[in-house]
Amino acid sequence: MENKKEIRKQMKAYRAGLKTEKKKQMDQAILTHFFEIERVQNAQHFFVYTSFGTEIDTISLIKMLWKEGRHVYVPKVNGREMDFYEITSMQDLKKGYRDILEPIDTLLPVHGISGIMVMPGLAFDRMGHRIGYGGGFYDRYIASQKNSLYKVAFAYYKQVFSKITVQEHDQTADCIVTECETIMQDT
Structure with missing residues (x-):
């Protein structure tokens, strides 16, 4: 299997094309497939990256x-760590780490809330393993949580491999949603 660096490069090029x-x-x-998932339909709390x-x-x-009256929490990078903050409008966001939209400074982080987490990534395999961007923010955040997060990864079908090499600290997705299918793990 190719190394993570090469896979990241290939997947960035694929998406850019x-x-x-x-x-x-x-x-x-x-998004249509995401809203077909029963857990998603019943959830009220969503931890979502800002694309x-x-x-x-x-x-x-x-x-x-x-619009559906659900709670939305988005990440903010603080040094080597990441926390999630509830936002209620686009005015609650500003450019932050790497110019990614993050919560404004007046908001407070949330802790102990269970819900659905939508995870970013560059490559995944059918067992839920992921290759992120290399910062380890999601791996560290998920490992530190005591609450129950159902982790959903969004990916294009061509970003899903049969198997990718992972390390012990890498966190897996419970479900991967592509434009073609929803791949559920046994949880």
């Missing part, structure tokens, strides 16, 4: 969740 209209269609299909660059659009997801 997607045509705008095709990407929009694929993103919409992923950046060529990532699957989660800003639309955040707005959809607000």
